[in-house]
Amino acid sequence: MKEMVGGCCVCSDERGWAENPLVYCDGHGCNVAVHQACYGIVAVPSGPWYCRKCESQERAARVRCELCPQKDGALKRTDSGGWCHVVCALYIPEAWFADVDTMEPIVLKSVPQDRFNKVCYICEENKKETTKNYPGACMQCNKTGCRQFFHVTW
Known part of the structure; x- marks a missing residue:
């Protein structure tokens, strides 16, 4: 039996509630855990549940978020x-x-290209250790006066 550990991949909360339980993917080697409401699970199944990535059976190497460099986590089409x-x-x-x-x-059609042209300050720090580029859209820090951009999942 799979050990159920870890918090929600969307909100990071480790608690679940009767009205919003934590649901763990039963896919082989998958560690996705999500709250029912955080992932849009209309009805929690009584048997095994698979995240969309595992359900698709698409080769893991081909699955990558269009907005960040991360491959793992709670993904949707x-x-x-x-x-x-x-x-x-x-x-x-x-x-x-x-x-x-x-x-x-x-739906990503309204995401402006300018978001993809920003430089993630965390990726820039990592670039000192590697020459790898990290694609994706960046958001800006909300603190007044801060001009740092970063990928959501960093």
């Missing part, structure tokens, strides 16, 4: 057939959910 983290869609203001109950597909 986009309207263009790609993938996006639910948390990225929640924090990038121009992203939205076509169906708010199921939180899918994630």
